[in-house]
Amino acid sequence: MSDHNAAAHDHVEHPTWKQYKWVGFWLLVITAIEVWVYYTPFKESKLFAPTLLLMSAVKFGVVVFYYMHLKYDHPLFKRLFAMGLGIAICTMFALLFLFGALKIGG
Amino acid sequence: MATADTPAGHEGHHEHVHYTSTGLENRKIAIWALIGSECMLFASLISTYLIYKGRSKVGPFPHEWSCKTSNVVGKTAELVAGCAPADVLKPILDIPVTSQSTFVLLMSSLAMVLALAAVENKGHPLPAGAGWWDRCLASSKFWLMATAVMGATFIGYQSYEFTSFVHEGLTIKTNLFGSSFFTLTGFHGAHVSVGVLWLLTLFAIDVKRGLKGKNDVLLVDICALYWHFVDVVWIAIFTLIYLIQ
Amino acid sequence: MATTAAPAPINTPAGTSYAPGEATGIWSWLTTVDHKRIGTLYLWTALTFFIVAGIEAFIIRLQLMKPNNQLVSAEMYNQLFTMHGTTMVFLVIMPLSAAFFNYLIPLQIGARDVAFPRLNAFSYWVYLFGGIFMTVPIFFNVAPNGGWFGYAPLTTMQFSGGLNIDFWVIGLQILGVSSLAAAFNFITTIINMRAPGMSLMRMPIFTWMSFVVQFLLILAFPAITIALFFLQFDRFFGTQFYEIAAGADPLLWQHLFWVFGHPEVYILILPAFGLASEILPTFSKKPLFGYNVMVYSGIMIGFLGFGVWAHHMFAVGMGATADTIFAMATLLIGIPTGVKIFNWVATMWGGNIRFTVAMKFAISLVALFTIGGISGVMHSSPPTDLQQTDTYFIVAHFHYVLFGGSIMGIMGGIYFYYPKIFGRYMSEKLGNWHFWSFFVGMNMTFFPMHYAGMLGMPRRIYTYDIGQGWEQFNLWSTVGALLQGVGLICFVYNFVKSRKRGEVAPNDAWGAGTLEWSIPSPPPDYNFAKIPYVTSRYPLWDIKQPEMTAELTHTAPDAGVIADAHAVPMHEETQYYTAKSLGIPMPFPTIKPFFAALFMVLMMAGLVFIHLDLFWVAIFVMIGSGAAFVGSLYGWLTSPLE
Incomplete structure (x- = not known):
């Protein structure tokens, strides 16, 4: 943060449709699994909440890192x-x- | 050397660029700081919802069956079987409908990144033999409008959800669940609405003069960051409020 | 050599209270986007509120002067102490700090303005309108009366009907907008607008402490915003967040409030720490001792400040585990604070000290804050705290911290920076009267409160009966308050009079070492005609007294960065030019932030009409001004800055 980063003037290459579509795909798949799990007996398990939290954390991270470009910026x-x-x-x-x-x- | 010292000597080449310490755009730093602050806003709302979960004294409840006239609360319909049919309160959260709205909101994020990519790539000629899909990917107007429409659809789902809850007897005044649920999701909905307005404004600018160049990329970029943040908040809400009991 | 004609300086009569060549008149102030003018507006406004809050405090002291006194009604007393606290926190200390943020941050980092000049104007106008909205009701006997902390459920409709709390809830929401907008602005400014070579570890400590404060603001305010929304919804729309009968938890408000409230304490004190850290090295003729540690402890205080909130709530019975964790975190925070105290002392040690009024205020901050800090460490221990909580001991503690710390530091800052802001010195003679009556008066007021508190005198009581041993302590406190009143009058007279009649100040009024002293006093609208590049922590000492900074590290920034910023070596500027003759693009003055602020405040304030049974008026005002707010916002965002 303290350095005068002259290189940052250069345009940062963001990903394109090729990557974005896979990110979107995985977001949908994970959401589908989340909802599916909700209707299975696994819902009563003690591991249900941690599993769901983990899955949504992955979704959260994927959006933040790829769609919000934190990985590249x-x-x-x-x-x-x-x-x-x-x-x-x-x-x-x-x-x-x-x-x-x-x-x-x- | 004396000439170089006079800033006037540097004027008039192209649009004036201010020097910055990091080489980053002011507005982008500010929007990230805003997003950091918003984390705390939604954390307070979500905490309150979770703290008050299960403390409501009357139904309807999010996931449980209950009875208007007695204190019976249960996970299955059988537990309230003794209740008069008119008094039975169903679990109120409608997972299938909310899954659909979640799907729409997630897809709006995809549309949003494509809108940004389209603005970033303006000026690059389309490859020879570009098909309809390449043409579509290059249209920032299309993706901005698509994002706004999906956002509006999400708001539509939320209005439907709120209305049906009110019909089933849950208002913001009914119980702690109602107060904290409507306030939390209402705050999120308000954020989405602001985002839709923002997107439509960008769309209008795009139609009027075309979004192009470094400054316009930034305009779309900060809107996109806000939009994705609203999306990730929903990812958290969907899991914490709707799916986990 | 010069192919471009050198810009001609403006001839100026020395010591004007505004920089020559600038527009004057009321319209120029309403439309200004200059950070220095906005800072000056903050200063005047906050000092006005300071006088209001001072009068409120004085009436409180008169009421408590003797037992069974009936000077004001009990209801008015509640309004007085609530408004004294609320005003001091939100309308005096925070905006006084904001005055310095505005005025100093761009100057100290070598910038020509803040990152978002118009947002800055917006913040000020929101603060002004919000302040008026909160202050006026006391003249109609409907001022907030639930304490500055507004504990719900006490503040819900059931226990606090009437408009009083409505003004408080809505007023705080309005002021929150102002603080948040300003905080995003300063974060961006400090990260991105520094002159070449001004690395983070070269920023003046005031800027550093301000930087920490801005993060505290953006992370603490959302918590109270939400708590206030809940209360607002409970009061206006019948939600049940604080409705105990419906199963609500009476501690929800307290927790959310103190999640904000404790970082708020550091929001109030850190800027004063920063000012003291500028004053002490200047008048000791020594660089600040342990700069790095000062920075790290500031960050540490800010960070730990988020993990100690529940020590305000030991008495509610959170259980041993929670009490222990919060007690330990609180004790921990004493370490970085203590480090700061020792660093200040070490800065003065062996220095060539000049006892100016500013220096006296700064030294008194070190001493008085230490007293307040130590009583703070005392009630970080839950068993001790249970004896002290809600007694005058707590009142004594936080007045030592906030008056002895924040106000004394800010007063020092005012004497120190007055020559920079107005181009003339304040009178040292009157200043000494001010200092000594404040110093003696404040100790006389607040020290006896420790004893009254230990003898069991509860906070916030309207009056007390004879024979409990509190009489003489309360009498002393009142006499002390009188003395402080004398000091305040000296200060106000000095402040107003010196603008025209004070001794004319040069660039470098006190022989300080940071960038703001290298440009004329008062600074021209563009600040720096040529942006200097900075090679050490005290760039001005580098060129004027190089022996003082000989031991500090010096590194020149790389040539590319210097060329990019059109920066020149460190130098002093003594002449005024017009920005146009220098070719510096200046932001246009604009009235739009003023209107955006006005309509936003009206939109939020319109809610009050609901409790006056004027539902449709409320709807009309809120929707009408909401639309006007959005309109002004669009007008503002679509017009070019410069």
């Missing part, structure tokens, strides 16, 4: 986003524990 943007997201997630977990919506050991 200047690292500064990554830091700005990570800071907001990090503090937000920590605060959320802290609140859920404080209100007893989450408990250690289930």
Whole structure:
């Protein structure tokens, strides 16, 4: 962040339809699996919530890294986003524990 | 050397470019800071929804069956079988319908990146023998409009959802679930609406004078970042609120 | 050599209160997008609110001067302490800091303006209208009366009917917009508008602390925004967020409020820390001791500030685990704060100290903040806190931190930067009267509160009975408040009078080492005729007193960057030019941010009509001004900046 990055003047190559369509495809597939799982007996399993969270985290990451170009753009943007997201997630977990919506050991 | 020191000597070549420390665009930094801030906004909303989950004293509930006249709450219809049929409150969240709106919103993100790519590639001639699909990919107007239409469709789904909930007896005043659910999804819907307005504005500019060049790429880029962020928030909401019980 | 005619300087009478060659008159202020003018507007407005809040505090002190006093009604007392707190936090200290952010950040980093000049104007106008919206109701006896923290469910319709809390809820939403817009602006400015060679680790500490504050703002304000929306929805639309009977949790508000509220404390104090870090090295004739550690501890304070909020709530019974975690995090935050204190002391150590008024204020910040900090560490321990919570001990603690810290630091900043802003010095003689009456008065007011608190005097009580041992402490406090009032009058007189009659100040009014002192006082509208490239932390000392910065690292930026920015070696500028003769493009003045702010505030304020049973008026005002707001926004965004 502190360096005067002259190279950043150059245009950053963003991906094209060839990659974007696969990103879109995987987003749909994961969503389909999420919804499908909802209608299976796996829904009652203890692993249901963690599995779903993992799948949506993947979707979240894919959109952020590919569609929002965080993978290709200047690292500064990554830091700005990570800071907001990090503090937000920590605060959320802290609140859920404080209100007893989450408990250690289930 | 004295001439080089006079900034006036550099004027008038092409559009004036301000020097920046990082070489990045001001507006892009600001929109990422805004997105960081929005994370906290939605975290507060989602936390409240999750904290209040299961604390409502009267139905309807998101995933459970209940009865208007008694305190019976259950995961299956059999548990409220003793209730008069008119008093039975079904689980309110409609997964099939919301899956469709989620699908639309995810696809709008794809359209959005294609709109940005189309603006970025303006000025590159189409390859020889370009088919209808290459022509389509090159049309920023098409993709901007497609994104806006899909956003509007999502809002349409949400209006349908809200209306049917109200018919089933859940309003923002009914219980804690109603208050926190409508506020959370309403905030998200408001964000989508702002995005649709933004996209339509860009579309209008594109029709009027054509989006082209570095500055216009930036205009579309910041709108796209906002749009995708609204999309990822929905990814979180769909899992946390709709699918996980 | 010169093929282009050198621009001719404007002849100027020395020591004008605005830079020569600039437009004057009310219209030029309404349409200004110049960060320096906006900073000056913030300064005047916030000082006006400071006087209002001071009068409120003084009435509170008169009411508490003796037992069973009936000077004001209990209801008015509630409004007074609520508005004193709310005004001081949101309308005085934050905007006074914002005045310095606006004025100083671009100057300190070598920029010609902020990243988004028109957004900056918008922030100011929103602040002004929001401030008026919150302040006027007290004259009609309908001011907010639920404390500056507005705990729900106390502030829901059930317990607080009437318009009072409506003004508070909507007012804070409005002010939040102002702070957030400004924060995005300054983050971008600091990241992207620095002069060549001004790496992050060369920025003046004030800019650094401001940088941290902007992140605190953008991450803390959303939490209170949401809490306020819930309260607003509860009050206006019948939601149940704070409805205990419906199963709501009475702690929801407290948690969301303090998730914002604790970072807010650092939002209030860090800018004052930054100002002290500029003043102390200047008058000690030494570079700041431990610059890097100062920066890291500022970041550390900001970061840890998000993990300590629940120490405001030990008394609600969160359980041993939560109490322990938050107590430890709170103790931890004492470390970077203590580091700062020691660094300031070490900066002065062995220095050639000049005791100007600004320096005295800065030193008093170090001393008084330490007292407030230590009492803060005391109630970071839950068992101790249970004795102290909601007593005057807490009032004593946070006044040492916010008056002894923030206000003293900001006052030092005003004396220090006045010559830069207005081109003339403030009177040192009156300044000394001001300083000593503030210093003695503030200790006399707030120190006895520790004792009153330990004897069990609760916060926020309207009056008290005789014979509880609180009488003499309250009397002392009131006398101290009187002394502070005398100091405030000296200050206001000095501030107003010196604009025309103060001693004329040169460029470098105090012999400081940072960029803002290398240009004329007051600075011309374009700030820097030629952008300098920076090779060390104290660029002005580099050319004027190189022996002082000999031990600091110096590295020149690469030639490409210098050429790109048309930068020239570090130099002093003493002449005024017009931006046009220098070929510097300036942003156009525009009234659009003013109208955008006005209509946005009206749109949000229109909600109040619902509780006056004027439903259709509310709808009309909100939709009408909402449409006008969007219209002004489109007009603004589609017109070119420069």
